[in-house]
Amino acid sequence: MDLDLTYPAVSDLRAKARRRIPHFAFEYLDSSTGAELQAKRNRDALDAVHFMPDILPGRVGPDFTTTFMGTEYSRPFGIAPVGMSGLMWPGAERMLATHAAQTRIPFGLSTVATRLPEEIGPIAGDMGWYQLYCPADPEIRRDMLKRARDSGFTKLIFTVDVPDDSRRERQRRAKLTLPPKITPRVVWEVLTHPEWSLRTLKIGAPRIVLPESYVDQTDPRSSLHHAGHIIRGTPDWDTLKALRDEWQGDLLVKGVMCPVAAKRLVGEGVDAIWVSNHSARQFEPGPAAITQLPKVRQAVGPDFPVIFDSGVAAGMDVLRALALGADFVMLGRAWHYAVAALGAKGPAHLTHILTDDMKLNMAQLGTHHLADLSKRLLA
Template structure:
């Protein structure tokens, strides 16, 4: 596929700056922020960028191919679109935009339980090739109904989330009175009036809502009511007893997301899971924890022969993808990078962002004479 992107915005940071100018402050701060003092948010990317790769310029090299086999499917690149909550709040219709772009470029798109498009809509746009991320419900009947909807729509890969035993403490969202639909304080109204493109697109597509959960929840919840509903609806801490029936019930691939240590990785293997995503929720849950690249390196070294080891959190560019692959990840996911693209460029943002990342990654592979994705660890400079 020939790649096309907007030359005014050739980097993810360019897209971030454009997104900041186009969407209301409360939406940008939800997207951009971490938890508490944002320590782990910044550490994630900084410590990935401590990883160095060895360039080779006189070695024989024919070509570099970034195609990657994962769970029996050959993807065109070793990265996918991570699940993100409240996507339509940040840019209207963004889950649909990103799902279409992912399908076009043959990379995975993961739909979050708490995003703003339905299981059925995304399944139709991707011909059932999307993945679904489950926040574990408190009631088994709700869990079973959501999984039934996924199965009927054709989803083959289910991602269960383990790093939200409690919701992260996020001061910006508290100050902004974030709710669905957003609480229209005078401050928020003024922010919306200053972003006419966002406001017009919201009018066109309608106020964002939790489309997946809509059949199960009361209408027009404010922040306090929404928090109460989420606490009552989702059971928080995941454990072996909750995973076992899902493994028995789900016939497709089952992935555990939010793994941050070797103990949980080993339990995932014992429970018969197909993959893990080493992640700290983009630095949005535990500010005092490790960055993702550190446990990724240890887990991959110890368990890569037993389970598919993937990673998200802190990856912002093609070189970051390369560094993560060289450190042991077999596949990577990004959330913010793609949301910056859509918030900056609307319907063109998904295609543009994927094209940037593919171009950047290809360039790194050529520089270091890496022919295949699985060869990346051979090019790591160890310290």
């Protein structure tokens, strides 16, 4: 099969993933919150970022090698942390971490992953970033940080845009629980997706193993009342100060939309700002993330490291974010559509899709270097 002809875009991977995995797994991955207007707003705002193509540029062969925060990556994009990756496809964390190490792009492991940092860290190598949903208990927090550090993770991602639950109505309608409750509907979905089911049987039911190691396990909980939810705290600025003291490495703060907050974070000693609205999964009536990116860039200055995610679904979207002030771009859902659609072949194919899309669009723009993209922006 020629993957480039069968799955030429992220939307094709999404469609294949939807057919290949149970409904409750797809809804967990694909859903936003509310009526999903924020997701549409993210997409519309990205589509509204336009460029003026140049002509007669000669041969355009851009080098996508990117040095970010002292590390060289082969592309200006990476794999954002996504909770419960192994629910979307058994072994997803291992597949993605392996691809990240081989390709030299960053891989973010979530606090609520289905694999422990001790397993994934050595696979990701120096490409591993660890994402923290901060526990209420400082002893648990310090132990998590030690485990991440000892496992080889080089950067800590402190996620700050989940102060409480969001309703995520599609997940509720799908009756998702962690682990899934055995109901006739769940049995039917499992039976009608045999490859997912057999691989899950071999690997084991997806569980959020790190948080569960700190709580007593009793009966199944809803997807919004799992072990990660139970131990999660309500972090504040004092929590940030404690993390800055406890983590001896790069500290990235993810979920920043407000320029004033971004400027304060710089003063508090964080090492990078991550502009994101959690891909519309938390709060519906906020602004599109891409509209806040230039404002945050202006607030923190031209040289401070800035990352962007939320709604990125193509190489062109990566170029848009770079043109508007991001130094690096992360994708979450897209990688999981890829592994759910194609298994271990998925990450490499998605990297090809994104890279080729960037290369061809830069040729259309007549732009030889990523740093020159902003010159072609239309106001």
